[in-house]
Amino acid sequence: MIKDYIKLIRPKHWIKNFFVFAGLIFSLNLLHLGYIIKSLEAFAAFCLASSAVYILNDIFDKEKDRNHPIKNKRPIASGRISVPIALVLFVIFLGGSISLTLMLNIPTLIILVLYILMNFFYTIYLKHIVILDVMIIALGFVFRVMAGNFAIGVPSTNWILLTTLAISLFIGFGKRRHEILLIDKDPHTHRPVLGHYNVQLLDYMMIISVTLTIITYALYSIDVEVIKKFGTNKLIYSVPLVIFGVFRYMYIIFKKGGGGDPADIVARDKYIIIDVILYVLVIVGILYLKI
Numbered sequence: 001m002i003k004d005y006i007k008l009i010r011p012k013h014w015i016k017n018f019f020v021f022a023g024l025i026f027s028l029n030l031l032h033l034g035y036i037i038k039s040l041e042a043f044a045a046f047c048l049a050s051s052a053v054y055i056l057n058d059i060f061d062k063e064k065d066r067n068h069p070i071k072n073k074r075p076i077a078s079g080r081i082s083v084p085i086a087l088v089l090f091v092i093f094l095g096g097s098i099s100l101t102l103m104l105n106i107p108t109l110i111i112l113v114l115y116i117l118m119n120f121f122y123t124i125y126l127k128h129i130v131i132l133d134v135m136i137i138a139l140g141f142v143f144r145v146m147a148g149n150f151a152i153g154v155p156s157t158n159w160i161l162l163t164t165l166a167i168s169l170f171i172g173f174g175k176r177r178h179e180i181l182l183i184d185k186d187p188h189t190h191r192p193v194l195g196h197y198n199v200q201l202l203d204y205m206m207i208i209s210v211t212l213t214i215i216t217y218a219l220y221s222i223d224v225e226v227i228k229k230f231g232t233n234k235l236i237y238s239v240p241l242v243i244f245g246v247f248r249y250m251y252i253i254f255k256k257g258g259g260g261d262p263a264d265i266v267a268r269d270k271y272i273i274i275d276v277i278l279y280v281l282v283i284v285g286i287l288y289l290k291i
Helices: 002-009 011-026 033-060 083-102 106-124 132-152 158-182 192-196 199-222 224-230 234-254 262-268 270-287
Strands: none
Touching (some): 002 033, 011 132, 011 262, 011 270, 033 083, 033 106, 033 132, 083 106, 132 158, 158 192, 158 234, 158 262, 199 224, 199 234, 224 234, 262 270
């Protein structure tokens, strides 16, 4: 029973909320205890909010999920957790997330509310609109970065927001591609919007998105204002790690047939894990230790 509740709130997907810490790291406040606490509060708020969104989505999609080869095992779709109990959990998690952001500041609260509202409309309608469905998911990651910045009172960097949008689009289109291949017979009956996609179109969109990811991050690393802010031009040395990370993800999608669960890929693929660790070490070394 406890496993069903854990599966319902999807804690392994909280890894997506680490985008909240981008502002803390790139504002050179990683060693500021007060900012660390505020960032952790924002992270916790988005963990609760994202779980509330997952619960709501599972309630709305329970009938379609019952016909899905994988999603039919979800707690609500399988009947192991009733809708009334799920709604109670939804209210608890939603209230908890709003309460945490109220303890921070109004701008962070506004971003969180926008995130929740956007996902609500996504659940009831927007996920059926081709391309916009993935853009909504990508904007959710952009909102995470913005919330992290607002939480500690630092301005958002346009290059970082663009990079976040691009890599999120790449991951989102990869997920749609996996869904089409997983349900090769009438995929639109499981998710109507899939009827407007095909593998070739998604491949093109993924290539464009990953190209934008690398370009925007590279331009960020050599931007004059960024170099002046950090007092170093060595941020460009982190670009190869970004390139390897996205290329490795592409390999998993195109060669291994993955992409259905981005959080699972990031948490399980040892090469991506090593790449992320090295990236963090390089960023800390360049920005904080001035290596």
